[in-house]
Amino acid sequence: xxxxxxxxxxxxxxxxxxxxxxxxxxxxxxxxxxxxxxxxxxxxxxxxxxxxxxxxxxxxxxxxxxxxxxxxxxxxxxxxxxxxxxxxxxxxxxxxxxxxxxxxxxxxxxxxxxxxxxxxxxxxxxxxxxxxxxxxxxxxxxxxxxxxxxxxxxxxxxxxxxxxxxxxxxxxxxxxxxxxxxxxxxxxxxxxxxxxxxxxxxxxxxxxxxxxxxxxxxxxxxxxxxxxxxxxxxxxxxxxxxxxxxxxxxxxxxxxxxxxxxxxxxxxxxxxxxxxxxxxxxxxxxxxxxxxxxxxxxxxxxxxxxxxxxxxxxxxxxxxxxxxxxxxxxxxxxxxxxxxxxxxxxxxxxxxxxxxxxxxxxxxxxxxxxxxxxxxxxxxxxxx
Ligand code: SDX
Numbered sequence: 001x002x003x004x005x006x007x008x009x010x011x012x013x014x015x016x017x018x019x020x021x022x023x024x025x026x027x028x029x030x031x032x033x034x035x036x037x038x039x040x041x042x043x044x045x046x047x048x049x050x051x052x053x054x055x056x057x058x059x060x061x062x063x064x065x066x067x068x069x070x071x072x073x074x075x076x077x078x079x080x081x082x083x084x085x086x087x088x089x090x091x092x093x094x095x096x097x098x099x100x101x102x103x104x105x106x107x108x109x110x111x112x113x114x115x116x117x118x119x120x121x122x123x124x125x126x127x128x129x130x131x132x133x134x135x136x137x138x139x140x141x142x143x144x145x146x147x148x149x150x151x152x153x154x155x156x157x158x159x160x161x162x163x164x165x166x167x168x169x170x171x172x173x174x175x176x177x178x179x180x181x182x183x184x185x186x187x188x189x190x191x192x193x194x195x196x197x198x199x200x201x202x203x204x205x206x207x208x209x210x211x212x213x214x215x216x217x218x219x220x221x222x223x224x225x226x227x228x229x230x231x232x233x234x235x236x237x238x239x240x241x242x243x244x245x246x247x248x249x250x251x252x253x254x255x256x257x258x259x260x261x262x263x264x265x266x267x268x269x270x271x272x273x274x275x276x277x278x279x280x281x282x283x284x285x286x287x288x289x290x291x292x293x294x295x296x297x298x299x300x301x302x303x304x305x306x307x308x309x310x311x312x313x314x315x316x317x318x319x320x321x322x323x324x325x326x327x328x329x330x331x332x333x334x335x336x337x338x339x340x341x342x343x344x345x346x347x348x349x350x351x352x353x354x355x356x357x358x359x360x361x362x363x364x365x366x367x368x369x370x371x372x373x374x375x376x377x378x379x380x381x382x383x384x
Contacts (some may be wrong), residue, residue: 106207136163186343258316265309
């Protein structure tokens with residue numbers, strides 16, 4: 001067995017073979033099952049795209065209607081999960097609440113029949129249907145209110161906005177949110193998807209797989225960046241302060257949130273689409289003053305870091321859309337998770353189809369055959 005060269009963060013190291021999505025980081029191309037993201041964003045819906053990702057082809061009319069019906073039917077949460085959420089501290093981060101609640105689903109559906117297509121479909125439907133309800137439920141519970149029941153007369157995106165705000169969703173807002181979910185649904189072997197695959201490879205249940213992925217997505221270098229971007233724009237405060245802020249970041253060698261990507265060395269195609277969605281919302285609901293700061297930041301970063309391939313990623317403009325939709329900042333990453341459940345489940349299913357447990361090797365840099373030192377002979381505690 002030849003040991004491959006060690007690459008920090010497995011950069012450039014293939015961890016699987018997959019036909020779910022494709023990214024060309026030099027040309028700024030993203031395709032789901034070969035279909036360009038721009039086409040899907042304009043012409044598809046999140047649930048139709050989810051079906052494409054998980055089952056490999058666009059559904060026909062009957063298949064899509066059946067899938068949408070099943071999702072509507074399974075949106076409600078067990079009262080024990082709602083009651084469990086009422087025990088969570090209001091100050092807890094919604095991503096931790098989501099990870100705990102997703103794992104708890106496994107307590108109700110513990111049977112593991114990973115070779116049964118009906119079991120796979122049931123788990124896919126339950127997770128896609130219930131995750132949005134969990135995110136909205138924690139939002140209302142942490143404000144001291146009872147969560148509202150999902151509405152079967154609303155589509156996937158509109159129902160989430162309704163459960164979050166308890167108000168009838170605006171049609172344009174619901175459509176734009178649905179496009180945001182499509183944009184965030186899948187992105188080859190990113191950290192949280194890789195986490196899902198590693199967990200899936202041990203043949204544990206799909207609820208543990210999604211809980212692993214949620215925990216991974218939460219980090220600020222990954223899905224947590226969208227929340228950090230808004231905090232950054234708030235801290236910058238004005239267009240005039242953009243360059244001093246950037247110069248300070250560069251001097252401290254700190255990463256600028258919403259910029260850079262392991263694969264894209266040009267502007268993330270999703271960022272471009274999200275920017276257009278933000279502008280549509282501004283036309284109808286008024287411009288967000290943070291947008292001018294964001295535009296100035298993008299220009300300043302391109303001047304300073306464009307030569308290193310540092311451009312806006314998916315997280316840079318998404319927060320401005322979510323803010324305009326009335327979504328609280330600390331729910332931005334749970335919203336990312338709602339969408340990415342589609343990609344995680346697609347890779348879970350693909351991993352099961354030709355599974356081998358992930359068990360990489362290491363390059364050992366430690367010592368060998370060291371004698372045990374009795375505690376009476378160990379070094380004194382250094383008092384600082
Ligand atoms: C997502 O993988 C995916 O597909 C993820 C995602 C998805 O859909 O699943 O696209 C979603 O996670 C988007 C990324 C969100 N994260 C952020 O916005 C956080 C800020 N970005 C960086 O932390 C960084 O760009 C990463 C983590 C996204 C990528 O990091 P890499 O590939 O490990 O790059 P690196 O840290 O090795 O940096 C390479 C160089 C360094 O400079 P040098 O030391 O070589 O001189 O680029 C610089 C870095 O300092 N750099 C940045 C930077 N990102 C990279 N400098 C300033 N600001 C940044 N944001």
